[in-house]
Amino acid sequence: MTVEQLVQSLCDTKQGYAQFGGLRPFGWDKNYGFQLYMSDPSGNYAGWKAAAIGANNQAAQSILKQDYKDDITREEAVQLALKVLSKTMDSTSLTSEKLELAEVFVSSGKVKYQICSPESLNQLLVKFGVTQPPAETS
Template identity: 50%
Template sequence: MGSRYDSRTTVFSPEGRLFQVEYAMQAIDNAGACVGLLAGDGVVIAAEKKATSKLLAPSKTSEKLYMIDDHVACAVAGLTSDANVLISYLRRVAQNYKLQYQEPQPLEQLIMRVCDLKQGYTQFGGQRPFGVSFLYAGWDRHYGFQLYQSNPSGNYGGWKATAIGANNQAATSLLKKEYKDDCSIEEALELAVKVLNKTMDSVTPSADKMEFSVLRMDKDTGKLVQHVMHDDEVQELLDKIIAEEKEAEANAEAKAA
């Protein structure tokens, strides 16, 4: 039934569906998982790295995490080339606003601009939707720390915790069980590791397969700080979670015995 209505982004099926947009979302479900958690004192975004070959040349650029402005970072799941186009657009919009008003652009206003662009690509012939979803982590003086998610249709929403990419339903289920309001950044990081361990295809998770970015307010300077964790920091966090899980399993076995 769908093949009669999926050749154009502008054609609705009798059920009111746009199949090209749904296909784009299915492509995102095959990408590496990304997780975002809103903590009481910051925002944590974590992502699974797919390209981990030892033959790849060392690079300072991230595969999944990007800086948009001093107050906004994002994680992407889907086609990286599509993401690059939208990230360049977001950076231009943010800088134009700062040039005009001499202050950072409010986070939701910035996301609305890029979502308007994404929605436009679903309603004109000869164009296809962007095959990428975003998690945005940021801060502004109006609402403090915020976490948003957007998809190829141009729809977006604010979240306390959410996941995109591969196995996102399993990740969301775990977040519903274990996420707590006003948790600390340390607790959010630990939960992010647990979620990635559950969603990643790898049997042996390691630091080189994960990326973490923390957005927080520096207590000494009062300025916003974005920190992308190094591999040794990620490995230390991973070792801690694995040790806790083994201890929990041992205690459960002891109780059962």
């Protein structure tokens, strides 16, 4: 089954149970690679290259529309995701206490899922200029 067939099936089911909230299925198939679909309780769905839902989604979508490119690298994608979150979360600064990061990618022909450790996430936030490094104590 392709990812789109799976999403269509999920959306058909959701149509019958419209009281459930939205769903964000994503996946990988051998024909088209990674795919991202968003659906709503009515059963409508659409495929996206980059998308955001929830609070401040319009601001996030605007940033994604402006900064996303088709040949984005994993590192650039992480940087863009952190930029979107830093501009749209109701928080003065992002830290690993307020945020988690995971990546889905292909390595050696297999789909991998990797959760970023809190220490690595804090390093990424500083590296990409999303937050300031911790002040040194004397």
